[in-house]
Structures are given as structure tokens and as C-alpha cells.
Amino acid sequence: MKFRFLGNSGLKVSEICYGNWITHGSQVENEIAERCVHAALEAGITSFDTADVYANTVAESVLGQALKGQRRESLEIFTKVYWPTGPKGPNDCGLSRKHIMESINGSLRRLGTDYVDLYQAHRYDHETPLEETMQAFADVVRSGKALYIGVSEWDANQIRSAHDLAKDLGFQLVSNQPQYSMLWRVIEEWIVPTSAELGVSQICWSPVAQGVLSGKYLPGEAPPKNSRATDEKGGSTFIQRLMGEDVLVAVQRLRPIADELELTMAQLAVAWVLQNPNVACAIIGASRPRQIRENVAASGVVLSPEIMSRIDDALGDVVVRNPMLTAENSPKERPC
Template structure:
């Protein structure tokens, strides 16, 4: 495993991080991640009503806390009440207290604001975060899927209230490069690093849907998830990457993960897993450096399927949160 500093901070994160947003019931995945040198773990308060955080809390029993970089987040609904979602002072503080209980820890390393809250002043949110930082319950703060303009607002508020804002989690993959136009350049200027979310495009870039295959238990079989086989042209085009991966001595998943890590602003690629061996194999993408020829072949093969328009917004599939 290789490690990178997150943004302009001194915090080191593993190049491959494990997020349990979908398969938090998968046994053995945390142990496999730790064995592979993964130190950075992502979850959120709203994922499956808190069950995802609780699963991490149980799985980390016996692991030295200082060896972990725990990232959790707030924004999505956690209950039926009008104050059970968003980034108000009330919800940010209450949500964190619940997260700490479920994770069985006294603090989180990166507390992520999972979306921009148009109903709450940014200053209110960051004042609350400042209190949590001073109390020692939060070490650093991050955002997720914030636009360049919103990141600028966040940085100004962070400076005003002395909040260590160091990361943004952007949906970023070979197919979805929207962040490159505005978010990544602005983040560079502000000293904010990137967690690359959904780097395997919900499994599409692993090649497992090639030739019309739908593996049992894959996301394509679930009604809550986007079905990649609705787009056979895309699946066929991705299948052409198999030759590129073979030439590089990589699996298709490793190629996709290594591709995201070629961008120097990306500190870590966040992957999920339904089986421990998936984490073991995907962790091998850490430290891989791709030749320019490989990068050019990827661009040529994917062509018009690559999304770059900064006006595009990615949102989680229905059913991911409560």
C-alpha cells in the first residue's frame, strides 16, 4: 500500500480506501482491507439507518485507533423530523454524536459534509464544526460533491472559524470526469485534496458486465441501482479496455483505480466490496503508475462516453440512504 497526504494537510491516507456504503454486511472485508494496508475507511450516518457505521464499529474492535483514518458524514435524512437532515448546527452536532456511538470512538478523522445545504448558511455549519474541532471530536473536515463556487464559500468560512478543511469527495472515474473542469483546479488552489468516489462506476469499469453478463448479487440486479445493461454500447466500449489492462498486467478494476490515482490531487480512491478477495485485488492498484500511452488508449477507447460537463450533477442511487 502507498499513502498520500490529503490536500495541504499532514494527514496521510491510503491510496485505496474502503467505503461500506453498499456492502456493509459483507463479512471479512474490513480484515482484508487492513491486511492489504488500507488505513482509510468511509461511511456515513444515514447509510442503512446507521447500520453501516455500526458495522465498522464492530469490525474495528481490537484495532489500534491511531492506525485508522475514519471518515463519516452528515447531510442525508436520518429520521422523519424537520431537523433530521441537512447541515444545520442542530443536525450536524446530533448526527456526529450518533456516529461516535455507532463507530465506538471518541473522534472521527474526517467529518464530511455530504452535500451542500441550500437551506442553511455556510457560516452556521462551520461555526458548529469549529466547536466540534475544539472539543476534539473532529480532527479534519471535508465536503462531498460540492461545486467550485461552494468550495470557495466553504474555504472562506473555514478560515474565519479556524476549521481544518482538507478534502472533497468527488465522483471521479474514467467515465465521469466532471470534477476536472472546475472542482479540482479550485481545490488545488485552496489546498483541498480529493477522495475519488465511485471510481469503478458502480462496477461497470470492472468488466463484469461484458458480453451481457449479470453476476448474481451484483448491483445490476438490484432495483435501487442503475442498471448498466441498459446501456449496452457503453458496456461494449468498456470491454475494449480489457486489452489495455492485460498489456499493463492489471485487472480491469486495478486499471480503473490506478487511472484515478494518476491525478496528483486525488489522495485516495474509495472502493466498496462484496467479498474480501475484491479488496485484496483492488488494493494492488496502489502505487501503480500508468504510462502516457496507456492513458491515451483509455481516452481513445472511451471517447464520447466520458462525461466532462461541469453542469452535470451526480447523486447516489435511490435507496442508498433511509
């Protein structure tokens, strides 16, 4: 396993991060979830990403239980705040001081730890002054409940404003967590250059495009049974935007490239994300331990400029690049 610095900080993270969105507390049984976490540890993964909203707080509890007994100092645990949890009252979501302070305490209790290494704003809150949000994060850091602060799916201007406020308040904004893959490159035009300038890394989710880049979804054929595309608890609605016939045809053109490199298509997808120097780590999920052992092999893979060019040629115009799409991810009003 290779390690990278997270933003302009001294914290190193494993370049493959294990995430439990969708899986823990919903898609897979707790016993299998724990086996996946242990497989991640055995494979050298030290970074684990979750959020309070995943399975309405259950995913944090499952991860905490799975990590019980591990040396805390050898782990980097990330979680997030913003989306509704609990009974979804008017203050049960967003980035107000009240919600942040209550949420960090709940996350720590469920995870069974005194602190998280990274606390992330899961979306931008248009209804809370950014100054209030960043002051609350500063106090979370000073209290020792989080070591570093990050954001998720914020646009370039929002990242810059948050970075400047964090600097004034005496703490570091070190990361952004966007969707990023061969098929979804909306961060490349504005967010990556801005982040690189400010010393902010990307922690990328969905590097295999919800499984589409694994090549298991074939053009003209129904999705395999028990796959994410057929599982209502596993993101079947979310994956549909990537299931167009033109996309599936283009993805199959990657197979000869993966075969030539003696990689699976999923390994090729994860390795591609890690070629971006602004990326600190790629988040992988799993419903079976075997998937983790396979995808970890992408760590340290170097793709030549020729291979990167061939990937671009294979995918052609199915790649989504519109930088304006990031703004669509944050609701204009709090979702509670």
C-alpha cells in the same frame, strides 16, 4: 500500500480507502462485512469511509464493531452528515447546527470512538446559511470530536466559499468526496483546479463506476446474477445510467490495455483515478474479501501518458464530462 497527504494538511491517508456504502448493513451479512474490513487491514488499508445514512446508521455500527480492538491511532476514520436518519423528522437531515451536533455524537457512539479523523458534509444544504454550517463544524473540531472537515459533491464555488469561512474560523477544509472514474469526469474542469489552488484533495467514490469498469457487464448480455446491477439493495437503480450498450462496448476496448499491463480491469480503473495528483485516495467497496486484495494492487501503479491516451481513445465520447452535473447532486430542499 502507498500514502498521500489529505489536502494541505499533515494527515496522511492510504491511497486505497475502504468504504461501506451499500454493502455493510444491507448487501452483505455482518460476518462477511467484518471479514472484508479485516482483509482491508491486512492489505495495508488504514483509511475507512462511512456515513450515518448508510443503511440508516447500521453501516457505522458494523464498521465500528469490525474495527474494535485495532489501534485507533493507526486508523483514519471518515464519516458524513446531511441525509435523513432516524424517523426523518424536520431536523433529522441537513447541515443545521442542531443536526450536525446531534449527528456527530451519534456517529461517534456507533463507531465506538472518541473522534473521527474526517467529518464530511455529505451534500450542500441550500436551506441552511453556510456560515451556520461552518461555525458548527468549527465547534466540532474544537471539541475534539473531528480532526478535519471535508465535503462531498460540492461544486467549485461552494468549496471556495466554505474554504474561506473555514480559514476565518481557524480550521481546515481539506477534502471533497466526488464521484470520479474513467467514465465520470465531471470534476475535472472546475472542481479539481479550484481544489488544487485551495489545498483541498479529492476522496473519490465509485472509481470502478459501480463495477461497470470491471468488465463483468458484457454488451448484449443480461447482467450476471447476484451482481450490483441485479441487486435492489446493492444499487441496481443507481448503476443504470452507466449500463448503456455504447458504454459497455467501449469498456470492453479497455481489456487489451489491462491485459498488456497485467492488471485486472478493476485494478486499471482504480489506478487511473490515482494518476490525478489532486486525488488523495480512491474508495473501494467489497462484498467479498478477495475483491479487496485484488483492488489494493492498484496502489503505486504508474500509467504512462501513452496508456492514459489509449484509455481516452478506447472510451471515446461515452465519457461524461459536463461540470454542471455536480450541482444536480444536492437537493434544493432538505430531503426530510
